[in-house]
Amino acid sequence: MERAWVFSVWNLFWPIMMMVLSCEKRRNSAGSPDTRSQSFLVIASEVACATTGPGSELMPRFCGSIISATARRCIFLNHHRAPTALPVALATLSTMAETEPMKKALISGITGQDGSYLTEFLLSKGYEVHGIIRRSSNFNTQRLEHIYIDPHNSSARMKLHYGDLTDASALRKWVDSICPDEVYNLGAQSHVGVSFENPDYTADVVATGALRLLEAVRTHIETTGRKVRYYQAGSSEMYGATPPPQDENTVFHPRSPYAVSKVAAHWYTVNYREAYGLFACNGILFNHESPRRGENFVTRKITRAVGRIKIGLQKKLFLGNLKASRDWGFAGDYVEAMWLMLQQDKPDDYVVATEDSHTVEEFLEEAFGYVGLNWQDYVEIDPRYFRPSEVDNLRGSSAKIRELLGWKPKVDFKQLVAMMVESDLERAKREKVLADNGYIASHQQP
Numbered sequence: 001m002e003r004a005w006v007f008s009v010w011n012l013f014w015p016i017m018m019m020v021l022s023c024e025k026r027r028n029s030a031g032s033p034d035t036r037s038q039s040f041l042v043i044a045s046e047v048a049c050a051t052t053g054p055g056s057e058l059m060p061r062f063c064g065s066i067i068s069a070t071a072r073r074c075i076f077l078n079h080h081r082a083p084t085a086l087p088v089a090l091a092t093l094s095t096m097a098e099t100e101p102m103k104k105a106l107i108s109g110i111t112g113q114d115g116s117y118l119t120e121f122l123l124s125k126g127y128e129v130h131g132i133i134r135r136s137s138n139f140n141t142q143r144l145e146h147i148y149i150d151p152h153n154s155s156a157r158m159k160l161h162y163g164d165l166t167d168a169s170a171l172r173k174w175v176d177s178i179c180p181d182e183v184y185n186l187g188a189q190s191h192v193g194v195s196f197e198n199p200d201y202t203a204d205v206v207a208t209g210a211l212r213l214l215e216a217v218r219t220h221i222e223t224t225g226r227k228v229r230y231y232q233a234g235s236s237e238m239y240g241a242t243p244p245p246q247d248e249n250t251v252f253h254p255r256s257p258y259a260v261s262k263v264a265a266h267w268y269t270v271n272y273r274e275a276y277g278l279f280a281c282n283g284i285l286f287n288h289e290s291p292r293r294g295e296n297f298v299t300r301k302i303t304r305a306v307g308r309i310k311i312g313l314q315k316k317l318f319l320g321n322l323k324a325s326r327d328w329g330f331a332g333d334y335v336e337a338m339w340l341m342l343q344q345d346k347p348d349d350y351v352v353a354t355e356d357s358h359t360v361e362e363f364l365e366e367a368f369g370y371v372g373l374n375w376q377d378y379v380e381i382d383p384r385y386f387r388p389s390e391v392d393n394l395r396g397s398s399a400k401i402r403e404l405l406g407w408k409p410k411v412d413f414k415q416l417v418a419m420m421v422e423s424d425l426e427r428a429k430r431e432k433v434l435a436d437n438g439y440i441a442s443h444q445q446p
C-alpha cells in the first residue's frame, strides 16, 4: 500500500520535473548566470538531501518541497513571459503540495537535560529530530529512553548519530547528510567547577566546538544554497562579576574557563551572523533545572540528597558556597524560548530568565522544608567545593524576549523545587527497595 503510494508520487514527479526544467531553460536564456546557477543548485541540493540523507525515506517531504517550490517558480515565470495552461495545472499542484514539509532539526548535546526537553518539544511540533551523541563505554541516552523508537520502525522521528564537538569532520558530515533546517548547539562540558579542573578540554568543546559547528553550517549553506538557522546555547555565567540585573546590553565579565569559553562561542556566533549573514541566535539562558538536571549540579545534588535522607539512605550533604544567588527556572520552559528565537524574521540575541533570584541557602530551605526536614541538621561545608573565583549574584532581565517573542516562564521557584524533590523522593523509594533486597549497596553516599 505504502509502496504503491510512493510509486505513484514518483511517477508524478518526473513529468513535473521535465516541465519545470523547460521553464527554467526558457527563463535562463534571459537570467543572470548567478540566479541561474543558484536556482539549479537549490533544486539539486534538495534532491540530494532528500534522496541520500538520513530520512530519505520521507518521500512526502521530498516531493512536497520540490513540487511546491518549483511550481511557484514556474507560475511566476509563465505569468510574466508565456501565459499558457501550465500555470493553472501547476497552481493546483502547488496547492496540493502546500502542506508544510516536515522540518529537520539537528541537536548537539541531545543527551543532556536541555537536549531531551528540546527533542520532546520539537517532536511535538512535528519535526524530525537528529542528535549528535558521543561514543561512551556506557549508554548515555537515559534522558531519551522514554521517547526512543527503534530506527527500523518507520514512525521513528528521532535519530541519533555518533559525533563530537571536537571532531570537525563528523560535524560537517552530519550537517551535509542530514540537511537540517535548524541546528541547536547545546553540547558542552557544562559544569563550571569541572572547567577549572579541565580548562583546555572545556575551551575545545565549548568555544572551538561552537566554531566548528558554525563552520560546518556555513560551508553547507555556501555549497548548497539551502537555508539553515543556528542556535547557540549561551549562559548567564558570561556576566560573572557584573552585578544584576543582567540583560542583552550588560557587559560580560566571565569568572571561569567555562564562562570565558561561552563568551567566545557567543562572539563567534555574532561574527558569523555579521560576516556571512548566517541566521544565528544567541540565547543567554540563566540557570534552568529539572528532575533531569545532572546530579553534580547544586540544585539536583540537593534534591537527590533530600530524597535519600528522607528515606534513610543518606545522612549528610556536603556543599560549597551557600551565599551564591541564582535565577533558577524550569528547563522545559526554556527550550521553547530557543525554538522561538529561530522562528523570527531576523536573527538576534535574547536573555531568558525568570527575573527572580534565590541563594543556595534558600533552595536548601525550600527543598528540605518540602519534606518537613531542617537543612541545617544535614548540610556541611566542604571547602573543596569553593571555586577559585566565585560568581555571587545572577538575576536576568528578560524584557526583550517577553515583549518581542511573547515568551514567559510557566514554572516558578517553589513549583520547580517541589517538582525536583518529588521526583527524587520517588527515585529514593525505588533505591530503598533495591538496597533492602541486596541489589545495590546502600552505603554509596555519606
Ligand SMILES: NC(=O)c1ccc[n+]([C@@H]2O[C@H](COP(=O)([O-])OP(=O)(O)OC[C@H]3O[C@@H](n4cnc5c(N)ncnc54)[C@H](OP(=O)(O)O)[C@@H]3O)[C@@H](O)[C@H]2O)c1
Binding pocket: 108, 109, 110, 111, 112, 113, 114, 115, 132, 133, 134, 136, 140, 163, 164, 165, 166, 185, 186, 187, 188, 189, 190, 191, 205, 233, 234, 235, 236, 285, 286, 287, 288, 289, 294
Ligand atoms: N542548564 C543550565 O542552567 C544552563 C544555563 C545556561 C547555559 N547552558 C548551556 O546549555 C547547554 C545545555 O545545558 P544542559 O543543562 O542540558 O547541559 P548538560 O545536561 O550537561 O548536557 C550537555 C550535553 O553536551 C554533551 N557533550 C558534552 N561534551 C560534548 C562533546 N565533546 N561533543 C558533543 N557533545 C558533548 C553531553 O553529552 P553526554 O551526555 O555524553 O555527556 C550532553 O548531551 C549547554 O551548552 C550548557 O552549557 C545551560
